[in-house]
Amino acid sequence: MSVEGKVGVALLSFAHVHAGGYADQIKNHAECHTALVWDEDAERGQAEADKRGVPFIADLDDALAHADVEAVVVNAPTAMHRDILVKAAKSGKHIFTEKSLTITTEEATEVLKAVEDAGIKFMISLPSRMRPEILFAKKVLDEGLLGEVTTMRARIAHTAALDHWFTGGSAWFADQSKAGGGAFFDLGCHRVDIMRWFLGEPASVVTQMSNFSNAYDIDDNMVSVVTFRNRAIGILDVSWVHRYGPNPLEIYGTDGYLSIEAAPNGPRVQLISGQLKQGGIHGYIAPTTLPAALPSALNQWVSAILHGTMMTINIYDAYNLVQLLQGCYTAGREGHEVTF
Numbered sequence: 001m002s003v004e005g006k007v008g009v010a011l012l013s014f015a016h017v018h019a020g021g022y023a024d025q026i027k028n029h030a031e032c033h034t035a036l037v038w039d040e041d042a043e044r045g046q047a048e049a050d051k052r053g054v055p056f057i058a059d060l061d062d063a064l065a066h067a068d069v070e071a072v073v074v075n076a077p078t079a080m081h082r083d084i085l086v087k088a089a090k091s092g093k094h095i096f097t098e099k100s101l102t103i104t105t106e107e108a109t110e111v112l113k114a115v116e117d118a119g120i121k122f123m124i125s126l127p128s129r130m131r132p133e134i135l136f137a138k139k140v141l142d143e144g145l146l147g148e149v150t151t152m153r154a155r156i157a158h159t160a161a162l163d164h165w166f167t168g169g170s171a172w173f174a175d176q177s178k179a180g181g182g183a184f185f186d187l188g189c190h191r192v193d194i195m196r197w198f199l200g201e202p203a204s205v206v207t208q209m210s211n212f213s214n215a216y217d218i219d220d221n222m223v224s225v226v227t228f229r230n231r232a233i234g235i236l237d238v239s240w241v242h243r244y245g246p247n248p249l250e251i252y253g254t255d256g257y258l259s260i261e262a263a264p265n266g267p268r269v270q271l272i273s274g275q276l277k278q279g280g281i282h283g284y285i286a287p288t289t290l291p292a293a294l295p296s297a298l299n300q301w302v303s304a305i306l307h308g309t310m311m312t313i314n315i316y317d318a319y320n321l322v323q324l325l326q327g328c329y330t331a332g333r334e335g336h337e338v339t340f
Contacts, residue, residue, distance in 0.1 A: 006030075006031050006032050006033040007031060007032050007033065007070050007071050007094075007302060007305055007306060008033050008035040008068040008069050008070045008071070009026050009032055009033065009034055009035055009069070009070070009071050009072065009073055010035050010036050010037070010038060010063050010064070010066065010069045010071070010072045010073070010093075011023050011026070011034060011036070011037045011038070011048070011052075011072075011073050011075075012038050012039075012060070012063070012072050012073065012074045012075065012076060012084060012088075013038065013039050013040055013041075013045075013074065013075045013076035013077075013080075013084075014037075014039055014041075014044055014045065014048050014075060014169075015039075015040070015041070015075055015076050015077050015169065015170075015172060016075035016076070016077075016098045017170055017173075018075065018098060018125070019075035019098075022073050022075065022096070022098075022125075022298065023048070023052065023073070025296070025298050025299075026073065026298075027052065029298075029299070029302060031302055031306055032302060033068075034052055034054050035054065035066060035068040035069045036049070036054050036055045036056070036057050036063055036066055036068070036069065037049035037052065037054060037055070037056050037057070038056070038057050038058070038059075038060055038063040039056070040076060040077075040080065041169070042056075042058050044169060045058070060084065060087065061087070064087060064088060064091040064093060065091070069093060070093065070094065070305070071093055071094035071095070071096070071121075071301075071305060072088045072093045072094070072095055072096070073096045073097075073298075074088070074095065074096070074097040074098065075097075075098050077172045077178040077179065078100055078102065078103055078178065078179055078180050078185075079103060079177060079178045079179070079180065080178075081097065081100075081101060081102050081103075081107070081111070082102050082107035082108075082110055082111060085097060085101075085102075085111045085114070085115075086110055086111055086114045089111070089114035089115050089117070089118040089120055089122075090114055090117075090118065092118055092120065093120065094120045094121040094122070094301070094305050095115070095120060095121075095122045095123070096123045096124075096125070096297070096298055096301050097122075097123075097124050097125070097318075098124075098125050099124055099125055099126060099189045099193075099318075099321065100180065100185065100186075100189055100318075100321060100322055100325060101124060101315075101318040101319065101321065101322050102322055103180035103322075103326075104322070104326055105319070105322055105323050105326055107322075108318070108319045108322040108323070109319070111315070111318075112315050112316070112318075112319050115315045116315070121301060121304045121305050121311070122314065122315045122318075123297050123298070123300060123301035123304075123311055123313060124297070124313060124315075124317070124318040124321075125297050125298070126189070126190070126193050126297065126313055126317070126321075127190075127296070127297060128190045128191075128193065128194055129193070129194070129197070129294070129297075129312060129313060130293055130294040130295070130296060130297065130312075131267075131293060132267075132290035132291050132292065132293050133260045133267040133269050133290055134194060134260075135290070135291040135293075135294070136269060136287065136290045136291055137198070137249070137251065137258055137260060137269075138197070138198065139291065140256075140258055140271060140273075141198055141251070144275075145255075145256055145271070145273040145275050145276065146251060146252070146253025146254075146255060146256035146257065146258060146273060147253040147254035147255030147256060147274070148230075148231075148232075148253055148254045148255075149198075149199060149230070149232040149251060149252070149253045150231075150232060150233070150252050150253060150254060151232065151233050151234075151235070151250075151251075151252045152195055152198060152199060152232060152233075152234045152235070152249075152250065152251045152252070153234075153235040153237070153248070153249070153250045154191040154194065154195055154234070154235070154236055154237065154248075154249045154250075155191070155237040155238070155239075155246075155247050155248055155249075156187055156188060156190055156191045156237075156238055156247050157183075157187070157237070157238060157239035157240070157241075157242030157245075157247060158187065158239075158240065158242055159240070159241070159242060159243055160173075160183070160187070160220075160240035161183070161212070161213040161215040161216060161220040161240035161241050162213060162215070162240070162241050162242075162243060164215055166216065173186055174215075174216035174217070174218050175218070176217075176218050179218075180325070180329075181218065181219060181325070181329050182211075182216065182218035182219040182220055182222075182240065183218075183219055183220050183221065183222060183238050183239055183240040184209070184219055184222040184224070184236075184238040184325075184328065184329070185219075185325060185329070187238055187240070188222070188236060188238035188325070189321060189325070191236055191238065191249070192236060192321060192324050192325055192328070193317070193320075193321045194249070195226070195234045195236060195324075196320050196321060196324050197317070198251070199226075199228045199230065199232050199234055200228055200229060200230055201228065201229045201340070202226050202227070202228055202229070202234075202323075202324055202327065202340045203226075203227045203228055203229045203339065203340060204226070204227045204337050204338060204339045204340065205224050205225065205226045205227070205324075205327045205328050205331045205337070205338050205340075206224070206225050206331050206336075206337050206338075207222065207223070207224040207225075207328050207329070207331040207332035208222065208223050208332065209221070209222040209223075209329075209332035209333070210222070212239075212241045213240070213241050215240075219332070220239065220240040220241050221238075221239045221240070221241050222238055222239070222328075222332060223235065223236065223237050223238075224236045224328040224331065224332070226324070226327075226328070236328065246261050246262065247261075247262060248260065248261045249261075255273060255274040255275060256271065256272055256273035256274060256275070257270075257271070257272045257273075258270070258271050258272075268286070269286065269287055269290065270284050270285070270286055271284070271285045271286075271287065272284050272285065273285075294312060297313060300312060300313075323340065327340055
């Protein structure tokens with residue numbers, strides 16, 4: 001704990017595009033204190049430390065051993081996650097990390113064991129799980145309002161390859177050795193996690209992946225079809241070559257249907273369920289009251305450290321995401337069905 005009686009946080013790397021946002025959240029959090037900056041790029045790290053008026057420490061071991069550091073926020077390239085996260089856990093530091101946890105399940109297993117052994121508070125940034133429309137969909141599924149789920153289709157896409165987003169310090173996002181994969185690995189994490197959360201354990205997957213734009217030497221347009229152990233089929237559709245159009249989430253069941261789409265005044269949710277007949281009327285419902293958004297992942301993490309409150313995401317969720325991502329990519333790269 002820092003001298004101010006707040007959680008002393010080390011900011012480990014500014015490689016990720018969201019690193020600045022997390023740094024600002026720590027700065028503005030009433031119960032946090034920015035202790036120091038470490039970065040694999042010393043020039044970038046020094047500049048970020050100077051901007052925040054905190055020390056830059058070039059050696060990771062020294063940063064983790066600093067007396068003022070109780071927790072870390074990790075925004076390094078994904079290929080570095082295993083080493084950083086294991087070291088942080090073994091140093092007894094609470095961990096907040098950008099997704100994905102690691103590139104492979106072998107690495108994820110090492111991190112999971114280190115986190116379990118250390119008994120630290122762990123949180124991975126999966127903000128979709130805090131959104132009212134996603135919480136509503138989970139409630140609908142938990143209450144069985146769709147019957148048995150047969151199919152879920154989820155798309156997430158933007159213009160990263162069309163508009164050459166990744167240059168300079170963000171170029172690693174399009175480097176497979178550093179990022180693990182392209183559009184599906186980074187952007188797809190959000191939908192892959194939600195599908196795994198909703199539908200449970202995967203059984204097998206097939207994938208079609210391509211580099212449509214030739215902007216980067218990595219996948220920019222990919223679809224995976226996952227069969228889950230509950231017999232539901234999931235269609236994951238992720239692209240960096242999407243200029244216009246929706247990013248829908250649709251769930252079909254034996255007794256209902258639910259869809260979520262972005263709209264100008266907030267997400268548009270539609271539900272039809274054979275279990276919600278009223279007065280002989282059977283049709284679409286557009287709910288006007290959704291569950292309240294949950295506290296952000298970072299706020300949940302800080303509260304868990306200081307007050308012992310429960311978090312809604314854990315290290316097993318992080319592992320499950322890596323497992324499904326790896327299966328999808330293996331199927332695409334090797335051109336055959338992969339079983340889990």
